[in-house]
Every structure is written in C-alpha cells, then in structure tokens.
Amino acid sequence: MERAEAGSYSKANSKKKRNYTRLLRNIIQGYGFMLPTILVLLVFILGPVLYAVFLSFFDVTLLGSTVLDYTGVDNYLRIMDDSRAKRALLNTALYVGIVVPVQTFLALFLASTLNAGLKGEKIFRIIYFLPTLTSSAVLTLIFMWMYNQNGLINNVLDKLNMPTYNWIGDPNIALYSIMIMNIWATAPLFMVIYLAALQGVPKNLYEAAELDGANVLQRFWHITVPQLRPITSFVVIMGLIGTFQLFDQSYIFSGGSGGPSNSTLTVVLLIYQYAFKSLGTMGYATAIAFMLALIILIASILQRVLSKEEQFN
Amino acid sequence: MKSKWWIISALLTFTLLASGCSGNDGTSGDGGSDGETEDGKTEVTLAGWSSSPEEEKLLQQQLDDFEEEHPDITVKHEVIADQYMDVLKTRLVGGEGPDVFYLDAVEAPALIETGVLEPLNSYVEDDFDAEDFEENLIDPFKDEEDEVYGFPKGYSxxxxxxxxxxxxxxxxxxxxxxxxxxxxxxxxxxxxxxxxxxxxxxxxxxxxxxxxxxxxxxxxxxxxxxxxxxxxxxxxxxxxxxxxxxxxxxxxxxxxxxxxxxxxxxxxxxxxxxxxxxxxxxxxxxxxxxxxxxxxxxxxxxxxYTVSYVMNQASEQKEASWELISYLTGKEGMKTWTESGLELPARQSVAEELGYEEDEVRGPLVEGAEYATAWxxxxxxxxxxxxxxxxxxxxxxxxxxxxxxxxxxxxxxxxxxxx
Structure with a gap:
C-alpha cells in the first residue's frame, strides 16, 4: 500500500516535472521567436516612452555636458502659467472640436451615397479616396498655393462675387484653412471604413422599414446610423487621436513658428519648439507631451463611456 | 539540435544588445569618421547648408584650392538640406558632430554658452590678421572674456x-x-x-x-x-x-x-x-x-546678417580644422567666396580689393556694414x-x-x- 502510494507519487512528480520542462521549453521557444519584436518595441517604443516620462521630472541640458536636475513636478506646474501652452491647447481643442464631427459626418455621408447603387460608383470611390493617398506635406504645399492671396480659391470666390480671404496670413483664418484641408484629406479614409461596414448591415432591416413606410432619411437615421455605431465609435476615437496630434500641416503652414500670431500653434508644434528650437527645455517638452497623452486618453475613455451609455438607452 | 538553436539565439541577442549600446557613448565625438583616410591623410568634416547651386560651386572651389595647398588634409563636405540647427544640435548631442560647421550669428551666443564650440583665440596667429574683420560682425561670436568662437565667412x-x-x-x-x-x-x-x-x-x-x-x-x-x-x-x-x-x-x-x-x-x-x-x-x-x-x-x-565657421569642441582634428577655418575665412579664401557677390566680404581688406564700395548695387550694402546692427x-x-x-x-x-x-x-x- 505504502509502496504503491510512493510509486504513484513519484510518477506524478516526474510527470509534473516533465510538464514543467515542457512548459518551460514552450515559454522559451515562444518568447525566443518574439524576441526580435519585443526588442524592437522595447528599444524604439516602450523605452523612449518611459524615458520621456522620466525626463519630464527633470531640467534637462543635452548640449555640451549632459545635465539632469531633478525638479519634481515643476515642469507640469509650468504648463499652468504658460500662455503659449494655453493658446496651443485652445487651438488644438477648437481644431478637434470642429474637425472630428465634420469629418465623421462627411465620411458617413460619402459612404452612404457610394453605397446607394448609383452609376459610376467605382470611379467616384477612387476619386474620393485619392486625397488620402497624397502625402500630407505635398498636400499642404499644394493647398498653400491654392490659398495664396491671388490663388485659385480666392479667384473662384471672386468670380462668384463672394468675399475673399487672406487664408494663410490672417490670424483669424489660418487655423480654419488647415481644418478645411484636413477634413478634405482624412474624411475619405474613414469613408472607406464606413463603406466596408455598410456592406454588413442586413438588407432585410431596410426592406422591413420600407414596408412600414419609412422614407430614405428615416431609414438612414433609424437603421444605418445605429447599426454603424461601433464603427462610428472607432472612427471618432481614431479621429480624436489624429487631430490632437496635428503637427505637420501647421508646421509647414507657418514655417515652424505657429504663426501668424500663434493662430496655428498646436500642442505638438509647441512640444517640437521646446524640444528642438530652444535649448534646455527638453524636460518641459516631455512634460507637455505626457499631458497631451493624458488628454487623449481621457478624451477616448469619455467617448467610449458616452457611446456605451447611449447604447443602453 | 535544439541546443544549437539556443546558442545561436543567445548570440543573436547578445549582438543586438551590444550593437544597441555602443555608439551611445555621448561624449566621444569622433567627427563622424575615423579621422584618417587610408592614404594617411587627415580627414576634416565640414557641414553647412546650401542656399543655391552657385554657393555650392563656390565652396567646392574653395575646398579644392585648400586641398591643393594642404595635401595632407582632405575635406568631407556635408550639406544639411533642411532644419539645419535641429540636425546639428542632435548630432552634437550624439557625439557625431562635424569638425567645422556654419553657424548663424543669431544662434551663436546660446551655443557658445553650452561649451560645445572650441575657443579659437589660441589658434590665431598674426598673419591671419583677425583685426581685419568688421568689428560688429565678429562680436556675436565672442563671449564675455573676448574669446572668439567663430570667424565670419561673409555677411549681408x-x-x-x-x-x-x-x-x-x-x-x-x-x-x-x-x-x-x-x-x-x-x-x-x-x-x-x-x-x-x-x-x-x-x-x-x-x-x-x-x-x-x-x-x-x-x-x-x-x-x-x-x-x-x-x-x-x-x-x-x-x-x-x-x-x-x-x-x-x-x-x-x-x-x-x-x-x-x-x-x-x-x-x-x-x-x-x-x-x-x-x-x-x-x-x-x-x-x-x-x-x-x-x-x-x-x-x-x-x-x-552673418554666418561664421566654428569648430566642434569635441573634434579630434583640431589642428587640421583650424587650417581649414583659417583658409576659408582668410584673405585668399574669402576673396574666392565673395568675388561673385553672393555674400559680402567680412574683411575690410577684401572689400577694398574687390572694389565693392564703388559698385552701384552693392556699394550701398557695403556702406551699411559699419553702422549695422548685427542680427x-x-x-x-x-x-x-x-x-x-x-x-x-x-x-x-x-x-x-x-x-x-x-x-x-x-x-x-x-x-x-x-x-
């Protein structure tokens, strides 16, 4: 009896052991294969992110002899009374507040027109999508020519007897010029996503609604929009992230200064200026960057919570 | 079989880590090269921007003349196309700065303060004739103790x-x-x-x-x-x-x-x-x-507006670098550089020699050098x-x-x- 017990025990033990070695081997093998990716992620993404967070608590001098002075949360407190940071936040908020809803709605609208079974759909699909394929730098340059005081847009407006604007040089207009350009360029990308999702909306819903006497608009509001809610949520979050990070367009527009009169100064442009233009403000720049990441995170969570609540109602 | 893989992957990891760590040694500036080319010549890197093909051609001519006069030195010319100061600062931080580079007067005081520039007073000899430069053009490149960190290549x-x-x-x-x-x-x-x-x-x-x-x-x-x-x-x-x-x-x-x-x-x-x-x-x-x-x-x-040639404090080729700077900003080199009127000569003697004061277009601009506020x-x-x-x-x-x-x-x- 005892012997038998001992035997089964040692059997179980050796089985356990074998299991362990197998598990260990599996782990080693698995992580071994992932190692290159993990290393790349660590070195180029996670490492710099953590390092940036670390730097945001220091006064950093990189040029000459590298000096790190621990300053606690000073960099974060400094954001509170930096009027340029406030201006940048306001500009960015205004930009996000206008661009995200407009581009989301425009994308949905374009997608539904393309999904309605009209003639020449494919050609329009290509035409609509083209702006997204253009690099943002090239796009900005082309728009700057069109926005020129004597450029295409003002000429057309003039022909139509509408008021013309100094699109690039007027501090009250410049940010809106960038908004128009970006909506035009990004909406088609989200349009494609909507278009794909529209194929998945069951046809019988529309048929049922039609039998009940719903018109086109009612079908759009009561079937298409609710059915696409998860996609809308995705599009809005991607839009939020993208618009909060506006940089290249306003950089090219203003030649890196955020002008005229700080009107195109965005948070990321400000980060760039503090990090690379002025010496010794790298720590402050990383503090602003971390703040921006927090803001985007909060905005995304808020968006998710709100859209979930709606779903329950 | 399996153990072999182990060794290979371990080796791979090691090399990856090692290559990631080396070259991260921030302070050792080697000027982006080993300093000596195969034939025993000293190599000096020169970085600048290029605002026109004409400018590039002129600089190349200067460099050719220089190399002819100094057969033991070769110059590696690097053009930084855009965002000059961003690129340069990053390279200096990473210890990969060029030996000699352009520096705009507006950026000079901040860079001098950080100590990345080599003070040049000890290199200057009498025949370089530092007094010849227009004073308000060279002032931005001096620190409080009158130490000079750069000599203007020209001005506008x-x-x-x-x-x-x-x-x-x-x-x-x-x-x-x-x-x-x-x-x-x-x-x-x-x-x-x-x-x-x-x-x-x-x-x-x-x-x-x-x-x-x-x-x-x-x-x-x-x-x-x-x-x-x-x-x-x-x-x-x-x-x-x-x-x-x-x-x-x-x-x-x-x-x-x-x-x-x-x-x-x-x-x-x-x-x-x-x-x-x-x-x-x-x-x-x-x-x-x-x-x-x-x-x-x-x-x-x-x-x-003036731009100087300055030397990287971390350069390993300081003597050769000074040879280059003193040629480019010397009387002969500056004459080559400013002859076509691309920039005006920062040396009074060269301005006189080229006769710009009588020039209908450039005369009024040369006149301004004396009383101008340097940017x-x-x-x-x-x-x-x-x-x-x-x-x-x-x-x-x-x-x-x-x-x-x-x-x-x-x-x-x-x-x-x-x-």
Missing part, C-alpha cells in the same frame, strides 16, 4: 531696393530719411502696388525698433514692450493702417518682400544682398536700384524674436494696438525665459 546687410520705373513715373526721388520714405511710399501707392513692402519680423526691423533710445533686448530679456521701442515702430504700423501705403508679403500673395518688388506689388522694399541674384534671375526685365536704408534723424542704421542679441534671442514676430504681425495687420501687442509679447517671452 539690408538696403533700400526700389523699382526705378515706378519712382520715375511718380516723380519721386529716392528717399534718404524716414520722413521722405513715408512721403514717397504714399505717393507710390496705387491700386495694385503699395509704396513699401514690409517683412513684419524682428530680424528685419530690430534697427527700426532701436532707432529711438530704446533697446529691444536688455540683459538677455525681451524689452520690446517699452515705450521707446513702441514709439519707434509706430510709424511703420501707421504707414500700413492709416496711410495704406505698406503691406506684408502674405497680404499680397507673395513669399517675400523681394518677390513683392519683382512682381510689381511694392515699389520699395528693404532687402539684403541675397536679393540681387534672385531679382536678376527671376525678374530680369525689372529695373531696380539700391540705396542705403533711410536715416532716422540723421542716424544711419540697418541690419547685418544677434544674446542666448535668448530665438525665444524673444519668435514672440515678437507673433505679436507684431497682429499689430501690423491692425488687429491689435501696437502697444497691446508688444506688451503681451514681451511678457510671454520673459515668462518663457525666466522659467
């Missing part, structure tokens, strides 16, 4: 460029003082043309702001909100907003005031030497004249001018009063500096 000053035809038609004489300039600008303004094209930037207007008794920068802090500076700049703003005789390039759909002049959108502009080849090439049919910048109450003033004013100038430009533009466009704009700008700039 602002002059009054005017459209001859327009002035003749309107019967207006070339203005010599600010009152005449204002009158002339009003006379010359028509439906499509403003009298004076203005770049509303501190780089172009500092000498106007300081034409009264005010200083735009005092002790490294912004002071452009002071009453003296506001009073001095007010006429320029009034010329646009009250007389409608001035405009900024962006209002007329131009890129620069030089383009405004070329396109006939402005009758007069204040532009620099770089504008001469530009106008000749792009607008060959336009006849323009150049005069000295009008005086303020008989005081002559203008701006001067450089302490380590915080980049922060100061950025804020000035932002606020001054709104005042110039008539959206704010000049007083409001400049006082806000000064406050923001000083907040940024004191932090």
């Amino acid at each position: 000053t602002l002059g009054l460029f005017y459209n001859k035809e327009m002035l003749d038609e309107a019967g207006v004489e070339v203005p010599t003082n600010w009152e005449e300039l204002e009158e002339a600008a009003k006379e010359l303004t028509t439906e499509d043309t403003v009298g004076l094209g203005v770049s509303p930037e501190m780089a172009r207007n500092q000498f106007i702001g300081e034409s009264g008794s005010g200083d735009m920068v005092t002790e490294g802090e912004a002071n452009f909100g002071s009453q003296e500076v506001i009073d001095a700049l007010q006429p320029l703003v009034d010329l646009r907003n009250e007389d409608e005789a001035a405009a900024a390039p962006s209002e007329m759909g131009s890129e620069s005031t030089g383009e405004m002049l070329g396109q006939g959108r402005a009758a007069m502009v204040m532009e620099g030497n770089w504008n001469v080849p530009y106008l000749n090439e792009t607008f060959p049919d336009m006849e323009y004249g150049v005069a000295e910048v009008p005086t303020f109450d008989d005081t002559e003033a203008t701006m001067a 450089s004013d302490g380590p915080n100038l980049p922060t100061i001018y950025n804020n000035f430009d932002n606020e001054f533009l709104s005042a110039f466009l008539g959206e704010k009063s000049l007083e409001d704009a400049l006082e806000t700008g000064e406050e923001v700039a000083n907040d940024e500096i004191s932090d």
Whole structure:
C-alpha cells in the first residue's frame, strides 16, 4: 500500500516535472521567436516612452555636458502659467472640436451615397479616396498655393462675387484653412471604413422599414446610423487621436513658428519648439507631451463611456 | 539540435544588445569618421547648408584650392538640406558632430554658452590678421572674456531696393530719411502696388525698433514692450493702417518682400544682398536700384546678417580644422567666396580689393556694414524674436494696438525665459 502510494507519487512528480520542462521549453521557444519584436518595441517604443516620462521630472541640458536636475513636478506646474501652452491647447481643442464631427459626418455621408447603387460608383470611390493617398506635406504645399492671396480659391470666390480671404496670413483664418484641408484629406479614409461596414448591415432591416413606410432619411437615421455605431465609435476615437496630434500641416503652414500670431500653434508644434528650437527645455517638452497623452486618453475613455451609455438607452 | 538553436539565439541577442549600446557613448565625438583616410591623410568634416547651386560651386572651389595647398588634409563636405540647427544640435548631442560647421550669428551666443564650440583665440596667429574683420560682425561670436568662437565667412546687410520705373513715373526721388520714405511710399501707392513692402519680423526691423533710445533686448530679456521701442515702430504700423501705403508679403500673395518688388506689388522694399541674384534671375526685365536704408534723424542704421565657421569642441582634428577655418575665412579664401557677390566680404581688406564700395548695387550694402546692427542679441534671442514676430504681425495687420501687442509679447517671452 505504502509502496504503491510512493510509486504513484513519484510518477506524478516526474510527470509534473516533465510538464514543467515542457512548459518551460514552450515559454522559451515562444518568447525566443518574439524576441526580435519585443526588442524592437522595447528599444524604439516602450523605452523612449518611459524615458520621456522620466525626463519630464527633470531640467534637462543635452548640449555640451549632459545635465539632469531633478525638479519634481515643476515642469507640469509650468504648463499652468504658460500662455503659449494655453493658446496651443485652445487651438488644438477648437481644431478637434470642429474637425472630428465634420469629418465623421462627411465620411458617413460619402459612404452612404457610394453605397446607394448609383452609376459610376467605382470611379467616384477612387476619386474620393485619392486625397488620402497624397502625402500630407505635398498636400499642404499644394493647398498653400491654392490659398495664396491671388490663388485659385480666392479667384473662384471672386468670380462668384463672394468675399475673399487672406487664408494663410490672417490670424483669424489660418487655423480654419488647415481644418478645411484636413477634413478634405482624412474624411475619405474613414469613408472607406464606413463603406466596408455598410456592406454588413442586413438588407432585410431596410426592406422591413420600407414596408412600414419609412422614407430614405428615416431609414438612414433609424437603421444605418445605429447599426454603424461601433464603427462610428472607432472612427471618432481614431479621429480624436489624429487631430490632437496635428503637427505637420501647421508646421509647414507657418514655417515652424505657429504663426501668424500663434493662430496655428498646436500642442505638438509647441512640444517640437521646446524640444528642438530652444535649448534646455527638453524636460518641459516631455512634460507637455505626457499631458497631451493624458488628454487623449481621457478624451477616448469619455467617448467610449458616452457611446456605451447611449447604447443602453 | 535544439541546443544549437539556443546558442545561436543567445548570440543573436547578445549582438543586438551590444550593437544597441555602443555608439551611445555621448561624449566621444569622433567627427563622424575615423579621422584618417587610408592614404594617411587627415580627414576634416565640414557641414553647412546650401542656399543655391552657385554657393555650392563656390565652396567646392574653395575646398579644392585648400586641398591643393594642404595635401595632407582632405575635406568631407556635408550639406544639411533642411532644419539645419535641429540636425546639428542632435548630432552634437550624439557625439557625431562635424569638425567645422556654419553657424548663424543669431544662434551663436546660446551655443557658445553650452561649451560645445572650441575657443579659437589660441589658434590665431598674426598673419591671419583677425583685426581685419568688421568689428560688429565678429562680436556675436565672442563671449564675455573676448574669446572668439567663430570667424565670419561673409555677411549681408539690408538696403533700400526700389523699382526705378515706378519712382520715375511718380516723380519721386529716392528717399534718404524716414520722413521722405513715408512721403514717397504714399505717393507710390496705387491700386495694385503699395509704396513699401514690409517683412513684419524682428530680424528685419530690430534697427527700426532701436532707432529711438530704446533697446529691444536688455540683459538677455525681451524689452520690446517699452515705450521707446513702441514709439519707434509706430510709424511703420501707421504707414500700413492709416496711410495704406505698406503691406506684408502674405497680404499680397507673395513669399517675400523681394518677390513683392519683382512682381510689381511694392515699389520699395528693404532687402539684403541675397536679393540681387534672385531679382536678376527671376525678374530680369525689372529695373531696380539700391540705396542705403533711410536715416532716422540723421542716424544711419540697418541690419547685418552673418554666418561664421566654428569648430566642434569635441573634434579630434583640431589642428587640421583650424587650417581649414583659417583658409576659408582668410584673405585668399574669402576673396574666392565673395568675388561673385553672393555674400559680402567680412574683411575690410577684401572689400577694398574687390572694389565693392564703388559698385552701384552693392556699394550701398557695403556702406551699411559699419553702422549695422548685427542680427544677434544674446542666448535668448530665438525665444524673444519668435514672440515678437507673433505679436507684431497682429499689430501690423491692425488687429491689435501696437502697444497691446508688444506688451503681451514681451511678457510671454520673459515668462518663457525666466522659467
């Protein structure tokens, strides 16, 4: 009896052991294969992110002899009374507040027109999508020519007897010029996503609604929009992230200064200026960057919570 | 079999880690090369920007001449195409800085303060003749102890460029003082043309702001909100907003005031030497004249922009680097560089030799070198001018009063500096 017990025990033990070695081997093998990716992620993404967070608590001098002075949360407190940071936040908020809803709605609208079974759909699909394929730098340059005081847009407006604007040089207009350009360029990308999702909306819903006497608009509001809610949520979050990070367009527009009169100064442009233009403000720049990441995170969570609540109602 | 894989993956990891760590040794600047080429020559790297093919050609000629004179040194020329200072600072931080590089006077004080530049006083010998340089051009490259960190390769000053035809038609004489300039600008303004094209930037207007008794920068802090500076700049703003005789390039759909002049959108502009080849090439049919910048109450003033050659403090080829700098900024090298008029010679002797003072176009620009305000004013100038430009533009466009704009700008700039 005892012997038998001992035997089964040692059997179980050796089985356990074998299991362990197998598990260990599996782990080693698995992580071994992932190692290159993990290393790349660590070195180029996670490492710099953590390092940036670390730097945001220091006064950093990189040029000459590298000096790190621990300053606690000073960099974060400094954001509170930096009027340029406030201006940048306001500009960015205004930009996000206008661009995200407009581009989301425009994308949905374009997608539904393309999904309605009209003639020449494919050609329009290509035409609509083209702006997204253009690099943002090239796009900005082309728009700057069109926005020129004597450029295409003002000429057309003039022909139509509408008021013309100094699109690039007027501090009250410049940010809106960038908004128009970006909506035009990004909406088609989200349009494609909507278009794909529209194929998945069951046809019988529309048929049922039609039998009940719903018109086109009612079908759009009561079937298409609710059915696409998860996609809308995705599009809005991607839009939020993208618009909060506006940089290249306003950089090219203003030649890196955020002008005229700080009107195109965005948070990321400000980060760039503090990090690379002025010496010794790298720590402050990383503090602003971390703040921006927090803001985007909060905005995304808020968006998710709100859209979930709606779903329950 | 399996154990072999182990060894291989372990080795791979090790090499990856090792290669990731080496070259991260921030302080060891090796100038981006091993310093010696295969045939035993010393290699010096020279970095700069290139504003035109002509500039590149001239520099290449200088370098060829230099290498001929110094057979034991080869020069590796690197052109940084865009965002020069960003690239350069990053390379210096990473210990991969070039041995010798261009440095604009406006950036010099901040860079000198960090200690990445090699002090040059101990290298200078009598036959280099450092006294020959125009003093206000070399001042931005000195620290408080008069140690020199760079020698100018050339400079440009602002002059009054005017459209001859327009002035003749309107019967207006070339203005010599600010009152005449204002009158002339009003006379010359028509439906499509403003009298004076203005770049509303501190780089172009500092000498106007300081034409009264005010200083735009005092002790490294912004002071452009002071009453003296506001009073001095007010006429320029009034010329646009009250007389409608001035405009900024962006209002007329131009890129620069030089383009405004070329396109006939402005009758007069204040532009620099770089504008001469530009106008000749792009607008060959336009006849323009150049005069000295009008005086303020008989005081002559203008701006001067200068770029120096400086040496990397971490360079391992300091002797050879100095040979290169002293050739490029020496009498012979500077003559090659400035002969075509691309830049003006920072050495008085070269200016005399080339006879620019008698030149109809460049004469007025050379005259300015003596009394010009060099575009450089302490380590915080980049922060100061950025804020000035932002606020001054709104005042110039008539959206704010000049007083409001400049006082806000000064406050923001000083907040940024004191932090």
